[in-house]
Amino acid sequence: MSTALDPQRTITELKELRALTGDANGAQRVAFTPTWAMARAWLLSKLDEIPAEVHNDAAGNMWATLRGVSEKALLIGGHFDSVPNGGWLDGCLNVLAGVEILRRISAQYDGRPPVTVRLVDWADEEGARFGKSLFGSSACSGNLDMDEARALVDRDGVRLPDALREHGIDFERVKDSGRELANAAAYLELHIEQGPVLLDLDLPLGAVLGTFGVERHAITFHGQAAHSGSTPMNRRKDAFLAAGKMGAEIYRIAERSGSGVCTIGSCTTKPGIVTSVVEECRITLDQRHLDPAALARMHAEAREASEQFAREGNVSVAWERLWHIAPRPFHEEIIALCDDAVRETCGVSHRLPSGPLHDAAEVARAGIPTVMMFVQSLHGISHNKIEDTKEDHLALAVTAFDKLADKALAWIAAR
Numbered sequence: 001m002s003t004a005l006d007p008q009r010t011i012t013e014l015k016e017l018r019a020l021t022g023d024a025n026g027a028q029r030v031a032f033t034p035t036w037a038m039a040r041a042w043l044l045s046k047l048d049e050i051p052a053e054v055h056n057d058a059a060g061n062m063w064a065t066l067r068g069v070s071e072k073a074l075l076i077g078g079h080f081d082s083v084p085n086g087g088w089l090d091g092c093l094n095v096l097a098g099v100e101i102l103r104r105i106s107a108q109y110d111g112r113p114p115v116t117v118r119l120v121d122w123a124d125e126e127g128a129r130f131g132k133s134l135f136g137s138s139a140c141s142g143n144l145d146m147d148e149a150r151a152l153v154d155r156d157g158v159r160l161p162d163a164l165r166e167h168g169i170d171f172e173r174v175k176d177s178g179r180e181l182a183n184a185a186a187y188l189e190l191h192i193e194q195g196p197v198l199l200d201l202d203l204p205l206g207a208v209l210g211t212f213g214v215e216r217h218a219i220t221f222h223g224q225a226a227h228s229g230s231t232p233m234n235r236r237k238d239a240f241l242a243a244g245k246m247g248a249e250i251y252r253i254a255e256r257s258g259s260g261v262c263t264i265g266s267c268t269t270k271p272g273i274v275t276s277v278v279e280e281c282r283i284t285l286d287q288r289h290l291d292p293a294a295l296a297r298m299h300a301e302a303r304e305a306s307e308q309f310a311r312e313g314n315v316s317v318a319w320e321r322l323w324h325i326a327p328r329p330f331h332e333e334i335i336a337l338c339d340d341a342v343r344e345t346c347g348v349s350h351r352l353p354s355g356p357l358h359d360a361a362e363v364a365r366a367g368i369p370t371v372m373m374f375v376q377s378l379h380g381i382s383h384n385k386i387e388d389t390k391e392d393h394l395a396l397a398v399t400a401f402d403k404l405a406d407k408a409l410a411w412i413a414a415r
């Protein structure tokens, strides 16, 4: 076996996987389905050529371990599962780049690198079937809500524990997978960006700073229904007027926050007829930022604005939290290694936060030094069959990610 990395082989294997597990509508590797199991059997055949031990943990995550001189382990992660009609790169690029890096490291060190190297294929990152993302990684990090997960049911009425049993997984034991992290010293994940930032900057690769925290609320303004003909404008208690002002305000809040984003995703009115002033208006607000203090400030500013608009319009306002997750900043030193690897590969790097959540967020939450590398997405689109990345960018991504793996191995060995 040659000791050189072969990024072109990764691209060939991605196409092979696409042909095996996709159709005219895109990738069909939904977790815990026969197509997903077939994809994993194919992955196993690829790993067969490498002197790595392969096993599935208690949560169904697949691990390939190349034992090193030191038990301290470098982890490389990804997910083979896809959404229905998904793209050809989301998740599996990470895994197959990891396979290529295992091949390179194994050949270079004759099967025994200075530090243990492990590739993990997380089970059910997407949550496409049961509506709950990051299943395998959150079980492993210990953060899976067992009561919530036990009650999950798919569209056909199949319970998650029953679907897991079909794949040899005992739901009540899934958190035993946490022991896999015992010697983990660093975690790396390559992913397509799934957004337009690198595309707009005309850059192939970037170092990811962490995943956004999210504040998600429903905001209900309450006024008084009144006849749209007989009620003078100055006598109205118009709940929609107050809610409508929020539409412009969130753009100012997001701008002041630097890199945060705010979305009003829904708006419903009562009584909702053409001849009545709006009595009740409910909007939802989703706010995201990488910095916890900035996220808290964005939330506070939105609250203050809503109270001001309510006073101005002589209506009341009530807030209800729908969901919250804290930001997961990645590890400063490993981010710097990632930056270096990108710069050495293509001359220039860029640091950016991740809007979507990833398995890396769960690993970081478990206290393991973590970083992600993003490669540019064409169209800035993912979870769609048109998801794509230029092949020369894919090759650069595998090369840069391999450099990062080397730097991380040295970083672990020196600690």
Ligand SMILES: [Zn+2]
Residues within 6 Å of the ligand: 079, 090, 091, 125, 191
């Ligand atoms: Zn993904």
